[in-house]
Amino acid sequence: MHLLLEYTLADDYLERRAALREDHLALLRAAHERGELLMAGALPDPYDRSLLVWTAPREVVERFAESDPYVVHGLVTGWTVRPWNVVIGPGSPGS
Numbered sequence: 770m771h772l773l774l775e776y777t778l779a780d781d782y783l784e785r786r787a788a789l790r791e792d793h794l795a796l797l798r799a800a801h802e803r804g805e806l807l808m809a810g811a812l813p814d815p816y817d818r819s820l821l822v823w824t825a826p827r828e829v830v831e832r833f834a835e836s837d838p839y840v841v842h843g844l845v846t847g848w849t850v851r852p853w854n855v856v857i858g859p860g861s862p863g864s
Contacts, residue, residue: 770824770852770860771807771822771823771824771852771853771855771860772822772823772824772825772827772830772850772851772852772853773820773821773822773823773850773851773852773853774820774821774822774823774830774833774834774848774849774850775818775819775820775821775848775849775851776818776819776820776821776834776839776840776845776847776848777817777818777845777846777847777848778811778816778817778818778819778844778845778846779843779844779845779846782811782816782817782844783816785842785844786839786844789838789839789842789844792838793837793838793839796833796836796837796838797809797821800823800825800833804824805823805824805825805829805830806821806822806823806824806825806833807822807823807824807859808821808822809821809822819845822853824860827850830850831850834848834850
């Protein structure tokens, strides 16, 4: 089972992220090294959303979001966690 964490980004996200980026990336790298986070990135043109794909339990994903500097400092204005039913690729029933 995969979970998708979707961030809604503030209008001034690009202008404000530099001060928090290294702390944000450190959390992402740690989750990836633990095997919880598969991939993450922002959607450009416009930069209004970010997607993070997880294999961890929901409570781990929620704890990550609640502690992420981008969330804590308002670069993320909202977030949701949803199950993602993967049908092709790693973790799918046929893989």
